[in-house]
Amino acid sequence: MSQLITTPNMADPDGLYASLLAAHRGLTEAESHAMNARLVLVLANHIGDRRVLDQALALAREGTGPAG
Amino acid sequence: MPYDHKPFDYVAPRGLTEVEPRHPVVIIGAGPIGLAMAVELANHGVPSVVLDDNNVVSVGSRAICWSKRALEVLDRLGVGQACVAKGVTWKVGRTFHREAEVFSFDLLPEDGHKMPAFVNLQQYRVEEYLVARALAVGTDLRWKNRVTAVDQHADHAVLTVETPDGSYALEATWVIACDGARSPIRAMLGLEFEGELFEERFLIADIEMQADFPSERLFWFEPTFHTGQSALLHKQPDNIYRIDLQLGWDADPEVEKLPERIIPRIEKVVGRRDFTLDWTSIYTFQCRRLRKFVHDRVIFAGDSAHLVSPFGARGGNSGLQDVDALGWRLAAVVQGRAPEKALAAYDRERTFGADENLMNSSRSTRFMSPAHGVERLFRDAVLDLAGRAEFARPMVNSGRLSKPCVYPLNAPDDARLPDGARPGSVAPDAPQGDGWLIDRLGGRFVLVAFGEAPEVPGLPVIRPQPNAAVIRRWLASEVTGLYLIRPDQIVAARWVEATSEDVAAALAAAWEGRT
Ligand SMILES: Cc1cc2nc3c(=O)[nH]c(=O)nc-3n(C[C@H](O)[C@H](O)[C@H](O)COP(=O)(O)OP(=O)(O)OC[C@H]3O[C@@H](n4cnc5c(N)ncnc54)[C@H](O)[C@@H]3O)c2cc1C
Numbered sequence: 227m228s229q230l231i232t233t234p235n236m237a238d239p240d241g242l243y244a245s246l247l248a249a250h251r252g253l254t255e256a257e258s259h260a261m262n263a264r265l266v267l268v269l270a271n272h273i274g275d276r277r278v279l280d281q282a283l284a285l286a287r288e289g290t291g292p293a294g
Numbered sequence: 295m296p297y298d299h300k301p302f303d304y305v306a307p308r309g310l311t312e313v314e315p316r317h318p319v320v321i322i323g324a325g326p327i328g329l330a331m332a333v334e335l336a337n338h339g340v341p342s343v344v345l346d347d348n349n350v351v352s353v354g355s356r357a358i359c360w361s362k363r364a365l366e367v368l369d370r371l372g373v374g375q376a377c378v379a380k381g382v383t384w385k386v387g388r389t390f391h392r393e394a395e396v397f398s399f400d401l402l403p404e405d406g407h408k409m410p411a412f413v414n415l416q417q418y419r420v421e422e423y424l425v426a427r428a429l430a431v432g433t434d435l436r437w438k439n440r441v442t443a444v445d446q447h448a449d450h451a452v453l454t455v456e457t458p459d460g461s462y463a464l465e466a467t468w469v470i471a472c473d474g475a476r477s478p479i480r481a482m483l484g485l486e487f488e489g490e491l492f493e494e495r496f497l498i499a500d501i502e503m504q505a506d507f508p509s510e511r512l513f514w515f516e517p518t519f520h521t522g523q524s525a526l527l528h529k530q531p532d533n534i535y536r537i538d539l540q541l542g543w544d545a546d547p548e549v550e551k552l553p554e555r556i557i558p559r560i561e562k563v564v565g566r567r568d569f570t571l572d573w574t575s576i577y578t579f580q581c582r583r584l585r586k587f588v589h590d591r592v593i594f595a596g597d598s599a600h601l602v603s604p605f606g607a608r609g610g611n612s613g614l615q616d617v618d619a620l621g622w623r624l625a626a627v628v629q630g631r632a633p634e635k636a637l638a639a640y641d642r643e644r645t646f647g648a649d650e651n652l653m654n655s656s657r658s659t660r661f662m663s664p665a666h667g668v669e670r671l672f673r674d675a676v677l678d679l680a681g682r683a684e685f686a687r688p689m690v691n692s693g694r695l696s697k698p699c700v701y702p703l704n705a706p707d708d709a710r711l712p713d714g715a716r717p718g719s720v721a722p723d724a725p726q727g728d729g730w731l732i733d734r735l736g737g738r739f740v741l742v743a744f745g746e747a748p749e750v751p752g753l754p755v756i757r758p759q760p761n762a763a764v765i766r767r768w769l770a771s772e773v774t775g776l777y778l779i780r781p782d783q784i785v786a787a788r789w790v791e792a793t794s795e796d797v798a799a800a801l802a803a804a805w806e807g808r809t
Contacts, residue, residue: 263668263675271685 230281296502296572297418297532299350302425304438309455309462316450317343317434318628320466322441322479324348326357326417327596327613328472329424333371334617336431337737338625338781343464344433345455347440351425354573355416355500357610358530359511361696362402363720364611365409366783367618370736372430373423374409381415382529387511389692392518396680397690406763407723408730412695414509414530417610444469444482444592451591468624469592472613475580477598483589489582489652492603493543494663497550497576500534501560503569507535513692515662515677519562524662524692526605527563534572537563538604540663547576579603579663581656583648587616588641595620600648602655605662605693612651615698619643622781623807632805639807643701650699661691705787705809706800712770717785717809721777722767724758731758736783739801745774748794753801780804 236242250258270279308314319335321328324346332342360368360377368374389397402411428435442461443454453464471479480487512527514520523540530536537560541550549555556574561567583600587593596613620640626632664673679686701718715722721742723732734740740756741747747755756779758764769775778786778800786809787800803809 259671260675260678263671264679267672267675267679267686267689268683 228275228278230278230285232285297416299353299418301349302435302437304349304458305436306459307436307439307455307457307462309464310457310459314464316465316467317341318466319343319468319470319624320345320453320464321470321472322453323472323474323596323598324421324425324435324437325352325472325474325596326420326424326610327617328470329421329428330367330371330614330617331470331472331595331621332428332433332435333424333431334621335625336428336433337371338622340625340628342433343466344428344435345439345441345453345464346435346437349437351418351421352416353418354575355418355530355534355536357417357420357607358414358528358536359607359611359695360413360415360420361607361611361698362407362409362411363696363698364614365413366720366723366732367614368420369409369732370783371424372427373420376423377415377420378410378413380419380531381413382509382531383410383413384509384511384529385411387513387692387695389690390512390514390517391677391680391690392516394681396515396677397687397692399695401695406725408732409723412607414528414536416530416534419531420610441473441479444479446590446592449591467591467628470620470624471592471594471598472596473598475597475601477594479592480584480594480598483592485584485589487582487601488585489580489601490656492579492581492659492663494579494659495541495543495545495547495550495576496579496604497539497541497556497559497574498604499537499539499556499560499574500530500572501537501564501569502533502572503535503564503566504533505535505564505566511695515690515692517563519565520559525563526692535564535569539563541576551576577604579659581652581659583645583652585645586641587644588637593620593624593637593640595644599644600651602651603659605658606651606655606695607693608651608655608696611696612647615647616640616644618782618784619647626805632807636805636807639809642807646701647699651696654694658691658693662693701784703786703809705803706789706792706796708788708790710770710772710790711775711788712767715768715777715785715788717787719785721779721783721785724763724767725761726759726764731764732783734758735779736781738781739786739804740779741797742768742775742777742779744769744772744776746791747776748792748797750794750797750801753797778804 319342321344385401440456445452451469514525526538528536587599595616602608664670676689703718705717742756777788780786786804
């Protein structure tokens with residue numbers, strides 16, 4: 227069974243960060259939120275593994291109040 | 295032609311002038327579920343009284359989509375052929391976002407089944423057939439008999455029944471409350487109907503027109519003809535079409551019900567004016583159920599026990615599955631062939647089924663009618679992606695159509711046999727010469743055998759002709775197999791090989807409601 231990778235896993239983290247910002251450039255806040263939602267869906271499908279995705283959801287949710 | 299609602303005759307009941315002997319079963323409500331219940335019990339040799347406060351079949355088409363499983367149950371009751379002959383058969387659903395088709399589904403991609411995936415037929419027709427059938431099997435059907443009170447005792451219940459000629463008392467060993475979504479019986483017993491109401495309103499309209507829309511389920515998200523909302527179109531027999539239009543929570547139902555509001559909306563959907571309005575109604579979405587369906591001498595079935603939003607056709611269909619799971623057990627309890635605790639299995643199986651329906655129904659509702667904020671954000675993200683990325687299409691949720699649940703039975707199983715026929719599933723149908731396997735199952739316990747059949751007293755053995763469909767659905771790559779099938783055509787247990795003792799033990803466990 228796969229586990230969510232939480233250690234560095236990308237060759238060029240600064241480059242990816244810059245690409246993320248670039249992709250959102252010129253969008254309103256609402257448009258950015260919409261794009262992020264689409265991005266989550268696209269990436270989730272690519273990962274495809276529910277166990278990994280559930281771990282990712284838990285990690286992202288951490289520290290932002292009790293899960294509902 | 296609009297349906298002609300001929301009233302049934304009210305006859306002054308015996309109980310007004312004499313004390314009636316205690317009845318084994320009294321059913322409250324002559325909707326599809328109460329009527330089906332009466333026929334099912336009669337088929338098992340138990341007579342019943344059915345009380346209804348009204349004297350006509352359903353006003354309005356209401357439940358129109360009958361699933362394969364519901365049709366199999368109706369067929370066992372003797373009205374399945376009539377429903378299929380009269381109804382519109384369909385199996386494909388198409389979902390559009392604005393102009394473009396974004397998702398389609400085929401509910402029965404393979405053939406070799408007696409019953410089709412779905413038949414669209416107005417609830418009033420199904421009730422009409424069931425009334426005729428109930429009378430034919432000797433049901434004591436009493437129109438204009440309204441139950442106003444229920445008193446529970448240790449081994450029976452006493453109902454107070456109001457008629458046009460006054461009230462009377464009726465004793466029953468068992469009462470089945472099939473009195474619908476607003477169930478007065480539920481209120482009389484002080485039971486809470488737990489769940490949620492969604493802040494959404496839909497307009498439902500039946501129109502009559504000569505048109506050639508396909509026999510498919512058509513659903514639109516944000517169509518140009520109904521900006522920002524959603525719409526559904528279904529074909530029914532007799533040139534009647536069902537249209538559901540989302541209105542939003544702010545809509546005023548009284549205003550939206552006016553023909554001068556409805557007609558222009560429908561003109562936009564169907565692109566023409568030559569139709570007549572047959573029936574309209576406005577509904578909200580509710581997803582609720584009773585925590586338990588069996589309350590001492592009173593058993594709940596159908597909408598009185600559970601309520602879902604209509605998208606997915608899980609209302610009428612799931613009620614018929616309640617009938618399926620209750621009938622043989624209650625008949626056996628009444629006839630002293632099974633202990634009362636067997637009824638706990640009805641409660642267990644059908645609350646499980648209700649939860650599956652509620653889950654699917656709530657998910658569809660959240661997709662169709664997302665709350666402001668993040669629910670809306672993800673809904674729109676899916677619709678947006680569905681146009682250009684295939685993976686997003688199955689996420690488009692315009693209703694997941696009724697399928698029977700697989701009961702989580704604690705029974706002998708062998709995973710080498712096909713998954714689709716595991717214990718808790720409906721026994722798979724297959725062609726048998728000019729007939730169908732499903733017709734040889736049901737009504738009693740049977741042992742379906744491929745190869746040696748151990749002998750168990752009182753248990754008939756069925757040996758299907760092993761054609762390709764039978765082998766695929768029942769055996770996979772095994773050469774022997776034994777299936778214990780319940781009277782409701784559900785697989786109770788199965789083995790690749792078994793002894794008489796194994797089968798007898800599984801049979802006893804099923805009768806006693808231990809699995
Ligand atoms: C407007 C509307 C639209 C619907 N559309 C759909 C749809 O598109 N698809 C779908 O699957 N389902 C639909 N449904 C739901 C579907 O109609 C129900 O799931 C189905 O009718 C349930 O059958 P039932 O026998 O449990 O209850 P009902 O059909 O409601 O029957 C209950 C019966 O009990 C009687 N009764 C009530 N109280 C008493 C009393 N005190 N004494 C004696 N008799 C009493 C009533 O008169 C009635 O005849 C719709 C329902 C409504 C109201």
